Amino acid sequence: SQQGEEDPQALSIQEGENATMNCSYKTSINNLQWYRQNSGRGLVHLILIRSNEREKHSGRLRVTLDTSKKSSSLLITASRAADTASYFCATAGPGGYQKVTFGTGTKLQVIP
């Protein structure tokens, strides 16, 4: 079963607006990652936040993590048409190896 559940499943906004996607998970984690998938392509890593961090920024991306609520959010500011893609959260649990568990994804459409 998948660990992460993204919300909403789909989001449509105008160019220039901010987009917020949420992810909830079930078990303890080492870190949480966000990936983007353009149509017909492989997933691309965007940003990683460790379990002892609460907020992280990368360019127009802002990620928050609340381990007490087992949830994370991804904010894309000043969205562009090129941000149109599916966004997935992925959790890396405690323990060895490097398995991550992907959520169901949020499909974002940015309308020019």
Added chain:
Amino acid sequence: DAGVIQSPRHEVTEMGQEVTLRCKPISGHNSLFWYRQTMMRGLELLIYFNNNVPIDDSGMPEDRFSAKMPNASFSTLKIQPSEPRDSAVYFCASSYRDRDYEQYFGPGTRLTVT
């Protein structure tokens, strides 16, 4: 760095035929993952290797699926015999321990079984 390389990019085959998908991970990465993505089931982890050793194959759907990693630079996913329900995009990804498990995905192989 060439990234994760997968071949073929597209495969169309008839039911009952054997299909072999190939993956070359990024040099130096010590873990390799095979995923399957469909509209109905989303992204599913099939199997992953650490230092060429299979660690978890619980996601492999059935005995028709098998995966090997004979060395650090090559892995195969084989389906024999193939069925129409195996139609999906199959992704290979690799990662390196010191990069906090960040995964690098290949472009995928789109498999169609008729």
